[in-house]
Amino acid sequence: xxxxxxxxxxxxxxxxxxxxxxxxxxxxxxxxxxxxxxxxxxxxxxxxxxxxxxxxxxxxxxxxxxxxxxxxxxxxxxxxxxxxxxxxxxxxxxxxxxxxxxxxxxxxxxxxxxxxxxxxxxxxxxxxxxxxxxxxxxxxxxxxxxxxxxxxxxxxxxxxxxxxxxxxxxxxxxxxxxxxxxxxxxxxxxxxxxxxxxxxxxxxxxxxxx
Numbered sequence: 001x002x003x004x005x006x007x008x009x010x011x012x013x014x015x016x017x018x019x020x021x022x023x024x025x026x027x028x029x030x031x032x033x034x035x036x037x038x039x040x041x042x043x044x045x046x047x048x049x050x051x052x053x054x055x056x057x058x059x060x061x062x063x064x065x066x067x068x069x070x071x072x073x074x075x076x077x078x079x080x081x082x083x084x085x086x087x088x089x090x091x092x093x094x095x096x097x098x099x100x101x102x103x104x105x106x107x108x109x110x111x112x113x114x115x116x117x118x119x120x121x122x123x124x125x126x127x128x129x130x131x132x133x134x135x136x137x138x139x140x141x142x143x144x145x146x147x148x149x150x151x152x153x154x155x156x157x158x159x160x161x162x163x164x165x166x167x168x169x170x171x172x173x174x175x176x177x178x179x180x181x182x183x184x185x186x187x188x189x190x191x192x193x194x195x196x197x198x199x200x201x202x203x204x205x206x207x208x209x210x
Contacts (some may be wrong), residue, residue, distance in 0.1 A: 025049040044068030057082035069098040077103030091116040100128040107132050111139035119166045142168025152178045162186025
């Protein structure tokens with residue numbers, strides 16, 4: 001339905017697009033779906049890619065455990081403060097294999113353990129977001145960027161919003177950043193590693209390696 005403008009002319013006033021489990025990959029053009037910018041996804045099968053094009057700033061994305069790849073590309077990537085919010089919420093730890101966000105500078109990860117009473121850590125194995133300058137992690141669950149994060153423009157990583165009783169831990173290894181960065185951990189037993197840290201880097205966490 002998103003391949004042409006025909007369907008776009010027939011819908012209006014919707015706020016959210018929900019996509020069920022995807023056994024095969026595909027591309028969804030949000031420009032042809034009333035410019036919907038809040039996405040709730042099912043799992044994507046390993047080896048498959050679900051791509052969204054022509055997204056806008058203020059993106060809201062909710063994703064469960066997924067073995068495939070999800071990509072979101074912004075329609076107008078010329079801005080310098082475009083935001084994207086990613087939510088992962090469950091009673092057990094979720095693993096998202098690969099997520100690519102193109103054209104977004106400010107990323108927020110909302111992590112939750114839902115009704116669980118013990119600490120859990122969600123995992124994002126590979127995050128690709130070359131334009132990102134800031135990452136915020138907030139919620140009761142932790143977040144592990146499994147392969148680190150290769151973006152070199154990052155100036156701020158702030159997980160101080162990970163709080164609550166038995167909070168999860170955040171794990172993050174920087175790339176060789178091009179400018180000084182501030183790195184903050186949360187209330188859990190965090191592991192924050194500065195790879196080729198720049199002069200002026202500041203960090204706060206439970207386990208810190210620079």
